[in-house]
Amino acid sequence: KRNDKYAQITEEHVKFFKGVLGAESAVIDNITGEASEDVEAYNADWMRKFRGHTKVVLKPGSTEEVSKILGYCNENKLAVVPQGGNTGLVGGSVPVFDEIVINLQRMKEIRSFDDVSGILVADAGVILEVADNYLAERNHIFPLDLGAKGSCQIGGNVATNAGGLRLLRYGSLHGNVLGIEAVLPDGTIVDDLSTLRKNNTGYDLKQLFIGSEGTIGIITKISILCPRRSPAVNVAYFGLESFEKAQEAFKEAKSQLSEILSAFEMMDGRTQNIVHNIKSTSKPLEGDYPFYCLVETSGSNSEHDNEKLQSFLEYVMENEIVADGVLAQDQTQVADLWTWREGITECLGHWGAVYKYDLSIPISSMYDLVNDTRARLEEAGLVGDDDSKPVVDVVGYGHMGDANLHLNVPCRRFDKEVEKLIEPFVYEWVQKKKGSISAEHGLGITKKPYIGYSRSETMVKLMQQIKNLYDPNGIMNPYKYI
Ligand code: FAD
Ligand code: MLT
Ligand code: ZN
Numbered sequence: 219k220r221n222d223k224y225a226q227i228t229e230e231h232v233k234f235f236k237g238v239l240g241a242e243s244a245v246i247d248n249i250t251g252e253a254s255e256d257v258e259a260y261n262a263d264w265m266r267k268f269r270g271h272t273k274v275v276l277k278p279g280s281t282e283e284v285s286k287i288l289g290y291c292n293e294n295k296l297a298v299v300p301q302g303g304n305t306g307l308v309g310g311s312v313p314v315f316d317e318i319v320i321n322l323q324r325m326k327e328i329r330s331f332d333d334v335s336g337i338l339v340a341d342a343g344v345i346l347e348v349a350d351n352y353l354a355e356r357n358h359i360f361p362l363d364l365g366a367k368g369s370c371q372i373g374g375n376v377a378t379n380a381g382g383l384r385l386l387r388y389g390s391l392h393g394n395v396l397g398i399e400a401v402l403p404d405g406t407i408v409d410d411l412s413t414l415r416k417n418n419t420g421y422d423l424k425q426l427f428i429g430s431e432g433t434i435g436i437i438t439k440i441s442i443l444c445p446r447r448s449p450a451v452n453v454a455y456f457g458l459e460s461f462e463k464a465q466e467a468f469k470e471a472k473s474q475l476s477e478i479l480s481a482f483e484m485m486d487g488r489t490q491n492i493v494h495n496i497k498s499t500s501k502p503l504e505g506d507y508p509f510y511c512l513v514e515t516s517g518s519n520s521e522h523d524n525e526k527l528q529s530f531l532e533y534v535m536e537n538e539i540v541a542d543g544v545l546a547q548d549q550t551q552v553a554d555l556w557t558w559r560e561g562i563t564e565c566l567g568h569w570g571a572v573y574k575y576d577l578s579i580p581i582s583s584m585y586d587l588v589n590d591t592r593a594r595l596e597e598a599g600l601v602g603d604d605d606s607k608p609v610v611d612v613v614g615y616g617h618m619g620d621a622n623l624h625l626n627v628p629c630r631r632f633d634k635e636v637e638k639l640i641e642p643f644v645y646e647w648v649q650k651k652k653g654s655i656s657a658e659h660g661l662g663i664t665k666k667p668y669i670g671y672s673r674s675e676t677m678v679k680l681m682q683q684i685k686n687l688y689d690p691n692g693i694m695n696p697y698k699y700i
Contacts, residue, residue: 220315221696224297227274227316231296238286241279244324248273260319263312264305264366265567265574267632268663270313272299279324281399281407281438288436289405291318297693300432302374303345305366307574308662310431311374314697320436322373328352329439337396337413339441342373359447361388365560373437379429381658383560386619387480387516388445391428397441398424402434403689413441426684431660432695434688448480448516450523453552454531456543457487457507461585464509466539468581468618471513474530478517482619485510486588489562489613492628496565502555503542511540511618512559514552562615566628569610573627573636574664575644578654581621587647588614588625594639595627608633622657645671663698 225231227249235245243254261270278284291298297317304311313319322343329339336358340349347367350360362375364382374380376398379391388394397412410424427437458464468482487508494501503510513530517523527545534540546552566572579587592612595601601609608629616624625644629636645655649671656665656672669678678700685692685700 221297223295224317224693224696225295227296227318231290231294232274234290235274235276235287238290239276239278239283241277241324244277244279246275246277257319260301260304260321261312263309265307265309265572267571268309268312268314270299270319271316272313272319273316275319275321277321277324281325281401284320284325284401284436284438285405285407287320288401288403292403292405292691292693295691295693297696299695300377300436302343302371302377303366303369305370306374306378306662307576307659308656308664310378310660310662310695310698314663317696322371322436322438325373325438331356331358332413333358335413335415336444336446337441338444339397339411339413339439340372341439342371342376342437344372346370346372346375353444354447357447358444361394361442361444362391365563372440372442376428376437376440377430377432378660379658381617381620381622383481383483383617384514385617386482391442392425394443395424395428395440396443398427398437399439400424400427400435400437403691403693407438408435411439411441415443426688429660431662431699433685433699434694448478448518450515450517450520451480451549451552452515452523452527453546453555454513454527454543455502455546455555455558456511456513456531456534456540457503457505458509458511458539459507459541461509463539463541464511464618465581467511467513467534470534470539471530474533475513475515475526478515478523478526479513479619480516481512481514483512483559483616484618485512485559485562485615486585486613488611489566489615490558492568492611492613493558493561493565496568497557497561499557502544502558505542507541510558512555559615566613566626569628569630571629571632573629573632573640574659575623575625575655576657576659577623577625577644577648578621578657579623579648579651580653581618583651584616584618584621584623585614587623587644588612590647591625591627591640591644594643595636598635598639600633600636600639605630608636617658620657642668642671648672661699666699669700
């Protein structure tokens, strides 16, 4: 239910916004009848699972503009939703009712880059891939990479504390982000855009914004430590007979590839069949295996790295850890092998509905959950090829190196019976293993009711106190998170 404490947006409010955001098409609205663009694109999330009813989208062009509009919204009790590239997977980036969307896409300047320290300072609205391409020209790399890189924004990445494909190597944004500039709901600009690696002067307040999902303020700029780009990137893709073998392969990869290991991803055979069928591309390996892994190395010496990866592959094949494997021969093949991992998310959406779970589970029991969930749904007769069955398949993939499983249930439609069988079953299962119900996607609206499975009452209460301190009127991304 819409909370009546929030004001309804009027023509007068829109007039104010138009006055502040001078630029053409910086205000899109369904109120004055002068819309330059359809607001609906901003109401729907990436999965087409959630649809809000905003009548106004604001696209500020500077931190000062963000400050003016937020301060005004706060005074007038107008609820807002910060929005980046709108690729989030938990429904956090779109309104639930008529909250105003504040989209950061016009704030997209790279402010500075220091090639000695590797520190990049940029606006929140810079697209991740644009930032990474900019860095590539300067022999550096953005310390985060994910399948949505062509659309997601670095501010959105920080707001969700995205993990992605190389966390194993470069660590989390909590370590890499050195500074943040943000605007609080009352319009206060928090200038913590430090470029220092070390700064132990009191509480590290910027950490609160990392993973805050738009609930305490709007991130407008970030400074981030970027590693040197490795001149030698290699990828191997292999098939395995069991999840136990995948664990052995991971252990060997850490021991034999050690400092050059940059990703270790797991995909079950079902996901690979789905990608194969949807994309109609020929598989990297001839046989069919229940599990596949993608291993990437990034180092400074191509020949040396190649040799290491080659001898790792020989070792795991000779010792029957891996059933079959292939090594990319050039950068085109590297990119091609990555599509078998990065393409999964999109392909799973093919049937129109997916139940997505993003979980941290101790690695040894990571895949058991996929089997248990599949067994439950099969027993109930809900899984099958024919259209009368709601569930297409039950699959698992993820960042094995980080013990992060993506359990996905692609469906022909969202179905209450299916939902009842998997929730809270999945969350209870994860809680028993002392895992996390959200490893990297955040809580948004989908996971909000389940925070108690991973956080104690005391911790939720502390979060609530922080929220109230930063956002006493509760205008920031309401109905979500906390
Ligand atoms: P949005 O979706 O627009 O917003 C996400 C949340 O952040 C919302 O709550 C929003 O209110 C808030 N927000 C956005 N910008 C700001 C800002 N400037 N200030 C304050 N709050 C803000 N995630 C992973 O962790 N790892 C992955 O490997 C991964 N792969 C993905 C692959 C695909 C194909 C897709 C579609 C998504 C994937 N994601 C992954 C989800 C991930 O959360 C997003 O892709 C990304 O981090 C969100 O960035 P965005 O700019 O799209 O933010
Ligand atoms: C991934 O690892 O592919 C992303 O987190 C997206 C997803 O979970 O599908
Ligand atoms: Zn992921």
